[in-house]
Amino acid sequence: xxxxxxxxxxxxxxxxxxxxxxxxxxxxxxxxxxxxxxxxxxxxxxxxxxxxxxxxxxxxxxxxxxxxxxxxxxxxxxxxxxxxxxxxxxxxxxxxxxxxxxxxxxxxxxxxxxxxxxxxxxxxxxxxxxxxxxxxxxxxxxxxxxxxxxxxxxxxxxxxxxxxxxxxxxxxxxxxxxxxxxxxxxxxxxxxxxxxxxxxxxxxxxxxxxxxxxxxxxxxxxxxxxxxxxxxxxxxxxxxxxxxxxxxxxxxxxxxxxxxxxxxxxxxxxxxxxxxxxxxxxxxxxxxxxxxxxxxxxxxxxxxxxxxxxxxxxxxxxxxxxxxxxxxxxxxxxxxxxxxxxxxxxxxxxxxxxxxxxxxxxxxxxx
Amino acid sequence: xxxxxxxxxxxxxxxxxxxxxxxxxxxxxxxxxxxxxxxxxxxxxxxxxxxxxxxxxxxxxxxxxxxxxxxxxxxxxxxxxxxxxxxxxxxxxxxxxxxxxxxxxxxxxxxxxxxxxxxxxxxxxxxxxxxxxxxxxxxxxxxxxxxxxxxxxxxxxxxxxxxxxxxxxxxxxxxxxxxxxxxxxxxxxxxxxxxxxxxxxxxxxxxxxxxxxxxxxxxxxxxxxxxxxxxxxxxxxxxxxxxxxxxxxxxxxxxxxxxxxxxxxxxxxxxxxxxxxxxxxxxxxxxxxxxxxxxxxxxxxxxxxxxxxxxxxxxxxxxxxxxxxxxxxxxxxxxxxxxxxxxxxxxxxxxxxxxxxxxxxxxxxxx
Numbered sequence: 001x002x003x004x005x006x007x008x009x010x011x012x013x014x015x016x017x018x019x020x021x022x023x024x025x026x027x028x029x030x031x032x033x034x035x036x037x038x039x040x041x042x043x044x045x046x047x048x049x050x051x052x053x054x055x056x057x058x059x060x061x062x063x064x065x066x067x068x069x070x071x072x073x074x075x076x077x078x079x080x081x082x083x084x085x086x087x088x089x090x091x092x093x094x095x096x097x098x099x100x101x102x103x104x105x106x107x108x109x110x111x112x113x114x115x116x117x118x119x120x121x122x123x124x125x126x127x128x129x130x131x132x133x134x135x136x137x138x139x140x141x142x143x144x145x146x147x148x149x150x151x152x153x154x155x156x157x158x159x160x161x162x163x164x165x166x167x168x169x170x171x172x173x174x175x176x177x178x179x180x181x182x183x184x185x186x187x188x189x190x191x192x193x194x195x196x197x198x199x200x201x202x203x204x205x206x207x208x209x210x211x212x213x214x215x216x217x218x219x220x221x222x223x224x225x226x227x228x229x230x231x232x233x234x235x236x237x238x239x240x241x242x243x244x245x246x247x248x249x250x251x252x253x254x255x256x257x258x259x260x261x262x263x264x265x266x267x268x269x270x271x272x273x274x275x276x277x278x279x280x281x282x283x284x285x286x287x288x289x290x291x292x293x294x295x296x297x298x299x300x301x302x303x304x305x306x307x308x309x310x311x312x313x314x315x316x317x318x319x320x321x322x323x324x325x326x327x328x329x330x331x332x333x334x335x336x337x338x339x340x341x342x343x344x345x346x347x348x349x350x351x352x353x354x355x356x357x358x359x360x361x362x363x364x365x366x367x
Numbered sequence: 368x369x370x371x372x373x374x375x376x377x378x379x380x381x382x383x384x385x386x387x388x389x390x391x392x393x394x395x396x397x398x399x400x401x402x403x404x405x406x407x408x409x410x411x412x413x414x415x416x417x418x419x420x421x422x423x424x425x426x427x428x429x430x431x432x433x434x435x436x437x438x439x440x441x442x443x444x445x446x447x448x449x450x451x452x453x454x455x456x457x458x459x460x461x462x463x464x465x466x467x468x469x470x471x472x473x474x475x476x477x478x479x480x481x482x483x484x485x486x487x488x489x490x491x492x493x494x495x496x497x498x499x500x501x502x503x504x505x506x507x508x509x510x511x512x513x514x515x516x517x518x519x520x521x522x523x524x525x526x527x528x529x530x531x532x533x534x535x536x537x538x539x540x541x542x543x544x545x546x547x548x549x550x551x552x553x554x555x556x557x558x559x560x561x562x563x564x565x566x567x568x569x570x571x572x573x574x575x576x577x578x579x580x581x582x583x584x585x586x587x588x589x590x591x592x593x594x595x596x597x598x599x600x601x602x603x604x605x606x607x608x609x610x611x612x613x614x615x616x617x618x619x620x621x622x623x624x625x626x627x628x629x630x631x632x633x634x635x636x637x638x639x640x641x642x643x644x645x646x647x648x649x650x651x652x653x654x655x656x657x658x659x660x661x662x663x664x665x666x667x668x669x670x671x672x673x674x675x676x677x678x679x680x681x682x683x684x685x686x687x688x689x690x691x692x693x694x695x696x697x698x699x700x701x702x703x704x705x706x707x708x709x710x711x712x713x714x715x716x717x718x719x720x721x722x723x724x725x726x727x728x729x730x731x732x733x734x
Contacts (some may be wrong), residue, residue, distance in 0.1 A: 003532075005525070031516035032523045033532045065710045070513040090711060111535075113715050146437040149398035156399045158372070165370075165400045168478075231605075231626070237617070238600070238608025241626040245604025248681055248713055256632035259598070259608040259624035261617075265666075269623070269636075299632075314615055343432045344457060346615055348480050 003027075008039035016043065016103035023123060026110025028093035030073045036107050037096065041080035044100045048078045054085040054094045061092045086122050090114040095122065131180050134187035136195050139212050140173040140205040141359040148173055151201055155194060162194045170351045171359070172214060175202075207362050214358035215243040215250075221365040222253035222303070229361065230301035231257035232270050232291040234282065235309040235325060240354040256299050260291070270294030270306075281320070283308050288326035289335050296330055303364070304330045305357045311346045325353040329360040336360055370394075375406035383410070383470035390490065393477025395460035397440045403474050404463065408447035411467045415445045421452040421461045428459045453489050457481040462489065498547050501554035503562050506579050507540040507572040508726040515540060518568055522561060529561045537718045538726075539581060542569075574729050581725035582610040582617075588732040589620035589670070596728065597668035598624035599637050599658040601649065602676040602692060607721040623666050627658070637661030637673075648687070650675050655693035656702050663697055670731070671697045672724045678713045692720040696727040703727055 001011045008027070015022050027036030041048045054077035062069035076093050079085060086095030086106070091114040096107040106123055108115040140148070145168045149156065152175070155164040162179040177194045181187035199206060207217040222229055231240050231254075241257040244250050258269050263282055266272040272290040280286050291306025305328070312322025323342040328335055340356060342349040368378045375394070382389050394403030408415045421444035429436035443460050446452060453462030453473070458481040463474040473490055475482040507515070512535045516523065519542070522531040529546040544561045548554035566573060574584040589596055598607050598621075608624040611617050625636050630649055633639040639657040647653050658673025672695070679689025690709040695702055707723060709716040 029535075030513040031533055032520060032525065061710075064708070066708050067511065070511060070517060072516050073513045090715070113712060144434065144437060146397040146440045150437060150439050153399060158399065166398055168396075233605070233608075235612075236609070237612025237621075238598075238605030238624060238626065239612075241600075241605025242603070242609045242717075245602075245606075245626075245628065245678070245717075246714070248679070250604070251628055254604075255629040256636070257605060257626035257628075259605065259612075259626065261612065261624075262622040265623035311612070312615070341431070341433050343428075345480060347613070348457070350613075 003033065003035070005035050005039055005042070008035055009042045012039060012043040012100065012105065016100040016105065019103055021123065022100075022103050022105045023119065024105065024107045025115050028076065028095070028107060028109050030070070030076050030092075034075075037075075037078050037080070040083070040096060040098055040100075040105065040107060043105075044080050044083075044098055046081040049081045050074070051077050051079045051085050051094075054079060057085065057087060057094045058092050061088075086118060088114055088118060090117060097122065132182065132184045132187045134179045134181070134184070134191045136177045136191045137210050138175045138177075138195065138198060138202075138206050139208040139214075139217075140175065140202060141171065141207055141214060141355070141362070143173060143202065143205040145173055148175070148202070152198065155197065162190055164194060164198075170348065171355050173205075207359070213243070213247075214355050214362065216247045218358050218361050218365065219244065219247050219250050219253055221362060223249075225365065227302035227365075228253050228255060229303045229305065230255065230295045230299040232266075232295035232304065232306045233257065233259050234261060234266070234291070234307060235311040236307050236350050236354045236357075237261060237311075239350050240305065240307060240357055243354055243358065255301065258295055266291060266294075266308075270298060283310055283320055283324060283326060285326050285328075285337050285339065288328040289330070289337055292328035292330040292335060296332075302331065303361065304328075305361060306330075307353055307357055309340075309349065309353055311349050313346060323349045325349065325356070327353060327357045327360060329357060329364055331364060336364060370400065370402070372402050372406055372409070375402055376409045379406060379410040379467065379472065383467040383472065386470055388490065389467075389470050389472045390486065391472065391474045392482050395443065395462070395474060395476050397437070397443050397459075401442075404442075404445050404447070407450070407463060407465055407467075407472065407474060410472075411447050411450075411465055413448040416448045417441070418444050418446045418452050418461075421446060424452065424454060424461045425459050428455075453485060455481055456484060464489065499549065499551045499554045501546045501548070501551070501558045503544045503558045504577050505542045505544075505562065505565060505569075505573050506575040506581075506584070507542065507569060508538065508574055508581060508722070508729070510540060510569065510572040512540055515542065515569070519565065522564065529557055531561060531565075537715065538722050540572075574726070580610070580614075581722050581729065583614045585725050585728050585732065586611065586614050586617050586620055588729060590616075592732065594669035594732075595620050595622060596670045596672065597622065597662045597666040599633075599662035599671065599673045600624065600626050601628060601633070601658070601674060602678040603674050603717050603721045604628060604678075606717050607672065607674060607724055610721055610725065622668065625662055633658060633661075633675075637665060650677055650687055650691060650693060652693050652695075652704050652706065655695040656697070656704055659695035659697040659702060663699075669698065670728065671695075672728060673697075674720055674724055676707075676716065676720055678716050680713060690716045692716065692723070694720060694724045694727060696724060696731055698731060703731060 083098035093109045179187045179190045260266040271294045292304040296304030309325030316322035342352045450465035460476045546554045546557045627633040638661045659671040663671030676692030683689035695704045709719045
């Protein structure tokens with residue numbers, strides 16, 4: 001919707017006539033270009049009033065973050081007359097609930113981190129399904145998306161219930177089983193059936209379900225074995241550590257890592273022999289292996305990961321193009337190595353390299 | 368648009384009648400739920416044919432990433448009869464250009480990394496503006512969003528040209544100046560005028576423009592001074608290193624970093640005195656200072672950053688709630704320290720901590 005008051009009012013009005021629930025996001029900030037409050041009031045045909053409850057929430061939030069509140073922020077406590085204030089646990093802007101033309105309008109902040117918990121608490125958790133829907137997701141790594149299509153083609157035919165679909169994010173494949181049925185039991189049973197079938201065909205590649213990531217799956221496997229991992233990163237520059245520590249509780253298995261962006265740091269902290277750089281170059285199998293084994297030995301961790309590559313866009317050569325990455329994962333017993341050409345942009349090469357390392361670690365842990 | 372053939376065909380047809388250009392994203396993959404090719408052909412009233420040119424592109428891409436191509440992937444070379452194939456430099460799915468009801472339809476893959484360069488190359492770079500539009504963005508750090516509203520309120524009034532707006536992403540504020548004018552010179556001049564005014568009011572907080580990030584701005588300042596930075600991360604777990612090495616060419620100023628997630632690693636690698644943990648706890652000003660100074664000394668870098676905090680959601684106490692972070696930035700001459708309560712979720716606390724460290728570094732470098 002265009003960022004002008006008439007456009008927003010029009011959109012709210014016309015959508016309210018045709019729908020039972022309307023959700024708006026954004027435009028609840030304290031500045032003059034935040035128009036949602038006024039648009040809601042205009043669409044509802046009421047005036048904006050100061051809500052004491054909302055004002056209290058705004059003040060409380062500023063106290064929580066120890067930040068002086070500008071007077072201006074109190075405009076965030078204005079709501080259409082007769083509407084309800086919705087608590088925002090993550091930010092200063094309260095949400096608003098108001099009925100317009102018999103439609104329940106919920107206005108949430110646009111910041112996804114603030115919007116998502118509010119959407120869940122105030123809307124999604126109250127929805128009653130006429131048709132029960134069950135969604136299961138399986139996460140795969142190490143299998144090509146196009147091969148998945150052939151492997152699951154009988155389940156992926158159009159208009160089948162369950163509806164089975166796939167998507168790929170940076171080399172992680174998600175297979176989604178979406179069932180609609182009259183009862184929750186029937187939906188669960190149909191979904192379970194498909195999941196079993198998919199496991200029987202692709203189980204060795206499945207590392208998790210639902211919200212699992214490669215990092216969370218690797219951390220769970222490490223926790224179950226009571227083992228630790230240490231990381232040595234060159235081209236990913238901390239991204240692998242970031243993905244691991246994204247997971248709350250990762251400190252049980254991840255105690256330290258090295259970002260060795262230059263060769264001297266690889267030598268000094270990981271003990272990579274100097275001659276490997278001259279003989280093979282920094283982006284090579286021997287250096288990746290020495291990084292993984294070096295970080296495992298230096299830190300006393302049970303497993304080590306070494307990543308060295310050319311993130312791009314610069315730094316590539318004909319022999320070693322941008323996107324070339326060497327990844328090594330080691331335990332006390334053995335070291336796995338893979339050479340990859342991700343041929344993506346800087347961001348893609350780095351995410352895929354870190355994901356690939358986690359995938360290799362999972363494979364080793366499952367062995 | 369719902370993921371069924373009739374829905375997609377309907378949407379394409381009705382949008383083509385009302386518009387000059389239609390852009391679709393997604394649904395160009397090799398699996399049975401990728402319906403865009405067929406929908407385009409149906410909407411155009413033609414059949415799908417195999418394009419030799421597109422087949423060549425698909426094969427070439429698989430060769431580039433050293434990956435065996437499944438036969439299935441050749442469906443990505445099917446295009447509506449009479450349409451053009453568009454090269455995809457980042458993935459296997461070629462794009463498609465076809466005319467429907469006098470409307471130019473461009474179909475791109477849904478993966479943003481693949482879609483964006485294609486959108487730019489095949490569509491945006493060919494658009495001619497009837498009205499010249501000039502957009503300038505200034506990036507600020509260290510100033511509250513609500514205060515910006517008061518400071519720029521005269522420029523942010525509705526329906527003004529230039530249109531001035533603000534947005535906030537994890538404590539970085541972007542002020543956008545959007546001008547529409549009959550000639551490019553006029554638009555540039557109007558934008559320049561507003562930018563000057565904004566600089567005169569907020570210059571000390573402005574660290575960059577357009578696509579600049581805190582990391583890129585910090586790296587440029589370091590490059591200009593021929594100085595290096597080293598990082599010591601606890602709660603951010605590699606994220607700060609990731610943000611720095613997101614920037615191509617960061618190796619000139621960033622040579623190494625330590626992810627010291629546990630106290631022993633902080634002692635061993637950074638020389639943080641053991642007694643600080645007992646006296647102040649790991650999340651404290653003295654530990655943050657010792658981490659920054661320790662990593663600077665151990666690596667020989669010119670500047671050091673130390674971050675220690677409680678990322679959450681677990682691990683907080685009444686005295687030290689989740690979101691409490693201590694950040695220290697040091698040079699040979701001095702150490703700056705700040706204590707923050709970000710009061711966000713794990714991801715938000717971590718991003719803001721890393722951004723805050725970069726903001727403090729920029730402030731020190733500008734001094």
